[in-house]
Amino acid sequence: MDLHQELQNALxxxxxxxxxxxxxxADLSGVSLRTVAEIERGNGNPSLMTICKLADVLGVDxxxxxxxx
Numbered sequence: 207m208d209l210h211q212e213l214q215n216a217l218x219x220x221x222x223x224x225x226x227x228x229x230x231x232a233d234l235s236g237v238s239l240r241t242v243a244e245i246e247r248g249n250g251n252p253s254l255m256t257i258c259k260l261a262d263v264l265g266v267d268x269x270x271x272x273x274x275x
Contacts, residue, residue, distance in 0.1 A: 213257065214248045220264045221246075235259040 221231055228246065232239040237256055244250035245260075252260075261268045 210248055213252075214246055216266075217242075217260060217264070218246045220266055224264065226264075231260065231263060235263040 221228070226234075228242045229239050231237075232242045235242075237259055241250065241252065241256060242260070245252050245256075258268060
């Protein structure tokens with residue numbers, strides 16, 4: 207599994223565990239809905255700042271979002 211897949215899976219799992227929609231996550235983080243959706247589909251190349259914003263809203267350490275399960 208590559209880094210993009212790890213990030214995609216971690217983001218989706220955590221967001222769903224918090225019962226947050228993609229739109230709500232986008233609003234809370236200041237990241238566009240399109241970007242959130244693209245990351246969860248495994249597309250795009252999010253910046254470190256984007257990943258940090260999402261991790262902050264989701265309440266997870268950035269290292270846990272990209273750690274292999």
